[in-house]
Amino acid sequence: MVNDLRRLLRDSVTAPPPDRMRMTDVLGTGKRKVRRRRTAALAGVAAAVIGIVGLAGLVGGGMSPRPDDSSVADRSNDPVGRVLRLDDAEAAKEGRDYDVLTTQTNAHLDQENGQYFDGFTDDGLVFVQDGPRGKDSRVRYGLLDPETGIRSWLPTPPVHLEQPIHLGRYRLLLRAAAAPAGENGPGVWSYDRRTRQWRHLEWPDLPAGAEYSGTVLGPDNRLYVGLASGSDGETFDLWSVAIDDPADVRDEKTEVGDFDIAGTRLVWTDVSSRPISKVTVRDLETDEEDSFDPQSGDRCNQLELQATATRIVLTEHCGTKDRVRDDRIQVVDYDGEPVLTVRGDGSDIAQAGDDRLLVDSYGPKPGSYLYRFDTGDWLRVTEETSRYGLINDAWADLQTWHTPANGWRGAKQWVVRLK
Amino acid sequence: MKRDDESFTEFAAVARRGLRNTAYLLCGDWDRASDFVQEGLIRVYVAWPRLTRNGGEHAYARRAVVSAFLDAARKRSSRELPAEPDPHLNxxxxxxxxxxxxxxxxxxxxxxxxxxxxxxxxxxxxxxxxxxxxxxxxxxxxxxxxxxxxxxxxxxxxxxxxxxxxxxxxxxxx
CATH class of the missing domain: 1.10.10.10 (Winged helix-like DNA-binding domain superfamily/Winged helix DNA-binding domain)
Incomplete structure (x- = not known):
């Protein structure tokens, strides 16, 4: 006997109490809003633009201006620079383009948790998570040498850790699946690989009750965290904390959308989940700042940012037309010059590296695609990606991706060496 | 009642129960679920002329209710849900x-x-x-x-x- 999630959800709503919502209230408030919109629309061109933005906010509930909202006037939405399409990719071949080092198959992720490859450490080991499993939700973490297959398990931390922040040669930093109650902070744990000790990191002076977006390790041994700055989830106040000093908490006095750090460069967009107009780069050593307009489409919602040593990668959703999604991965250099844009229905950045880009596609041309900046190769490395949200990562010439297993009920993760 | 209002009211009467169930599973409270449905239906009403031209009313309504819930979740803690057993259970x-x-x-x-x-x-x-x-x-x-x-x-x-x-x-x- 098992508990089926779909059945339990249905059972949960079998006995609703009477609904006291009155349709007259809905109609009355709706009419007032329509009148306000019409008034705004009559107030000239500038006001009309505001009206459109207002409607978009209303429609999207503050999440985003819906790119598929036909009320938004068509403006320049074309990608700039070179465009790569999924159709243009050549099928990759094992042996010619890559060799498989190791794999991890979980056949029944629809029924139980499994063992996952969660990224590479700085010395080329695979960080492995096993579980949670059993009555006590036991989770194990380990390091796998992909060359030899040797797997060593770490001492078990006291809480379930989920999100790797930094997998270093000497230290692992991970965020807890749920921040401890009452803690002012994102719930970070540090593992010292030399002493094999876990340590909980806390910064009591971080603002209480904040919602965190992104936790990135900087070159100055500080963690940079975004704290929701408004109710819309589109901008965040940037704070930083010293890894080894719980009293060292700094308000960076910077509002960001999405952000990332590569080397000494802190990179951020002006907003998230909306069209962006500015990308800013700050050198964390000199505090010099530069910004540029990446010329993303005017109806492209900013979804994710990844910074690499030489390029900035922006993931965008630019609308749906005739049921075809216009998803883009836009790559620019640090001067704001376009490098390329991958455009395709259902395309999503899987992982951006210094010399490559791994793209997952869930649309009509599914699978994982690999672009190599050094050779210009554009390869379709798999014809499907699994339905599970597994982490992709790269280290040196190693790369991971994942495919379905057991008829989509599970997933297989691959570690390959690119040729 | 105008014809647009009539068609909207008919749509809302049919859709509100399902929307409320979805909202309840999102927020865990039947009264708040009703609030989210009300907010969502107001958004539907504002867009109604365009929706009836282009179709997709129910998908739009669902999206509006989910957006209302997510907006509220951002404003409050996402964990702020009633801890007590639901007194309204039939x-x-x-x-x-x-x-x-x-x-x-x-x-x-x-x-x-x-x-x-x-x-x-x-x-x-x-x-x-x-x-x-x-x-x-x-x-x-x-x-x-x-x-x-x-x-x-x-x-x-x-x-x-x-x-x-x-x-x-x-x-x-x-």
Missing amino acids: TGVDLAAIVAETATLKEALRELPARQRACVVLRYFEDLDVRATAQVLGCSEGTVKSQTSRALATLRSMFDDASLEELVVSERHA
């Missing part, structure tokens, strides 16, 4: 056989961040596929997959902790 139905599992599910849903909860409800209650869920949430399909995976892992752990039979996901209904 006592005319024999819930004995399902109360442990549904109570655990409700408790487990409370533990999920708002967006993960939305993914679970849209995928497994509304039976939307990854693509449609991404449309509702205005995010990428990859995000839906990762959020859903994390949510399922947490839910399974909660069921294990409660010494209940394992939690599985049956195949999607035809």
